[in-house]
Amino acid sequence: xxxxxxxxxxxxxxxxxxxxxxxxxxxxxxxxxxxxxxxxxxxxxxxxxxxxxxxxxxxxxxxxxxxxxxxxxxxxxxxxxxxxxxxxxxxxxxxxxxxxxxxxxxxxxxxxxxxxxxxxxxxxxxxxxxxxxxxxxxxxxxxxxxxxxxxxxxxxxxxxxxxxxxxxxxxxxxxxxxxxxxxxxxxxxxxxxxxxxxxxxxxxxxxxxxxxxxxxxxxxxxxxxxxxxxxxxxxxxxxxxxxxxxxxxxxxxxxxxxxxxxxxxxxxxxxxxxxxxxxxxx
Numbered sequence: 001x002x003x004x005x006x007x008x009x010x011x012x013x014x015x016x017x018x019x020x021x022x023x024x025x026x027x028x029x030x031x032x033x034x035x036x037x038x039x040x041x042x043x044x045x046x047x048x049x050x051x052x053x054x055x056x057x058x059x060x061x062x063x064x065x066x067x068x069x070x071x072x073x074x075x076x077x078x079x080x081x082x083x084x085x086x087x088x089x090x091x092x093x094x095x096x097x098x099x100x101x102x103x104x105x106x107x108x109x110x111x112x113x114x115x116x117x118x119x120x121x122x123x124x125x126x127x128x129x130x131x132x133x134x135x136x137x138x139x140x141x142x143x144x145x146x147x148x149x150x151x152x153x154x155x156x157x158x159x160x161x162x163x164x165x166x167x168x169x170x171x172x173x174x175x176x177x178x179x180x181x182x183x184x185x186x187x188x189x190x191x192x193x194x195x196x197x198x199x200x201x202x203x204x205x206x207x208x209x210x211x212x213x214x215x216x217x218x219x220x221x222x223x224x225x226x227x228x229x230x231x232x233x234x235x236x237x238x239x240x241x242x243x244x245x246x247x248x249x250x251x252x253x254x255x256x257x258x259x260x261x262x263x264x265x266x267x268x269x270x271x272x273x274x275x276x277x278x279x280x281x282x
Contacts, residue, residue: 180256
């Protein structure tokens with residue numbers, strides 16, 4: 001597994017005290033209208049897979065590659081995400097409370113996320129993706145940063161992705177993926193007999209935006225502004241591509257967006273069956 005080291009602003013990769021964390025920006029503010037049965041009372045990144053929010057799964061993937069400095073772009077019901085991290089240890093641990101001494105709490109087990117640094121930023125209820133990223137720019141001090149959505153999972157090798165970005169020297173890298181099929185696929189013999197059935201086949205033609213980005217800070221300064229209606233996937237990325245500054249890292253492994261209840265159940269089945277491809281941590 002390729003792991004990343006902390007990056008010092010203006011310099012290369014290295015380890016040691018005083019090194020700046022390589023930040024990961026995660027878009028968490030959308031309304032999640034296509035998953036309304038789950039998002040009426042919570043934002044979509046907080047919908048659970050295996051009793052853990054989608055957001056936690058995404059952050060664990062990055063943390064396994066050494067990236068533990070997160071900047072979350074909040075919007076719809078952002079207070080739910082704030083509450084989760086403010087009470088992270090309480091939600092995940094066994095504990096003993098003395099009712100006459102409410103401040104005396106004894107925790108009986110520990111989590112493995114003590115080194116996570118999470119900055120939670122209110123970026124507006126109806127702000128579009130580009131505007132949200134622009135509004136957290138002052139929290140992104142490193143020269144290079146990652147960006148992803150809070151509603152998709154994959155076994156993307158973040159270390160290889162960032163190394164690819166560093167090698168080509170352009171401003172931005174987008175992860176290209178094969179779109180998963182939304183319907184069952186049948187292979188039929190000449191006599192009408194079903195020779196093969198695949199419930200969720202991986203489409204082999206075409207590449208789409210998989211949502212795992214790496215950018216230089218220059219992208220924030222030259223291609224974004226804080227307009228509420230600025231959509232990241234339109235003018236900013238289109239102009240970056242026209243300028244010859246956007247490269248594609250092709251990911252051929254597992255990738256799945258979570259737009260529908262059926263897709264959520266698929267991921268739950270993979271997790272509960274011990275077959276979750278994105279779970280690269282112990």
